[in-house]
Amino acid sequence: MDKEPRLEKIYNKIIAPMLFKEMGYKSIMQVPAIEKIVVSMGVGEALSDKKLLDAVANELSVITGQKAVKTKAKKSIANFKLRKGNEIGVMVTLRGARMYEFLDRLINVALPRVKDFRGVKTSGFDGHGNFSLGVTEQIIFPEIDFDKIEKICGLNINIVTSAIIDDGARLLLIKFGVPFKK
Template identity: 55%
Template sequence: MAKEKQKKSVTEKKKEEQTVEQEKGITPRLLEMYKKTVVNNLMNQFKYKNVMQVPRLEKICVNTGVGQATQDAKILDAVVKDMEAIVGQKPVITRAKKAISNFKLRQGLPIGVRVTLRSIRMYEFMDRFINIAVPRIRDFRGFSDKSFDGHGNYTVGVKEHIIFPEIDIDKVAKVFGMDITFVTTARTDQEAYALLKEFGVPFEKRQIPIEKSST
């Protein structure tokens, strides 16, 4: 898997950045910060030999379960509407692959909503999440550093979607939580941690020491 993350060339990375800029004619703040500051900081920290080795954010996956939607279609509609408002993109409804009689679940019934963000929407969502939504979490003391998957990807759970500024709490039909996964090209969790921290993800006190790359 580590080798797969190194397949994209510098040219491909530049094409992705150009695509982002062409979509709106502007560069998202976090992408601009990545190019001007984050790359250099990570190069110095991990002693990379070239810029191709510097990890970057590839995509953000957001998903939520809607078990009650099997009994009430209005709940599903409300979740889809709110999710679209939050991420700025039409979400996909996930459906049961097989029936589970104990849960009165039939094959094909909706069980969740998910969306994958890339390019400009990815950076804009991350910016809003870090700087607007997270500060509205009650009794927040930082995200755990134990939710990396061993391959440089990080998942954080949000208990209430009403922390997002796009949601009018007075019009919410159902409060739901969600999982947000930051998928990076980092080969190790230590490198992914450093990348996300550079972007401003507020982690709690580090439990695992940062290891320098062997490359």
């Protein structure tokens, strides 16, 4: 088996016991944990340029370390010249070791590279313990080569936790080191 990711070790040895004591849970199974991270990119221009979608899928695969899946439109929208079934985006669902490694790179490498970064907005919580974050450029990740990108696209990053309420998820992400705005 591969060696355990750094953030997973920190969670198991430090964060989980700390949250167990701070929140006053009765069972260690109540402690919030990150279940999965979904990274997606919407590429509306892919309707006219099919090669762009392939390029974006390759970039997302390089960023996450896992093959990206193309997503299709669920319904037709005439104003956007969109038909049901057209491929208009790509996504990756990360779990386990890849999830922790991606989160580590996002927090410690990519977010500090954002221009004029002042912290992550706390408005991304959905009320059920999940957090959504939007990144405007994929070039903040060091794996991306500036010369080879076809178009600068934004990323949607959804962190799904086992927390029932937002306060538990917020505390978990703060312990992981997510730099929230003060």
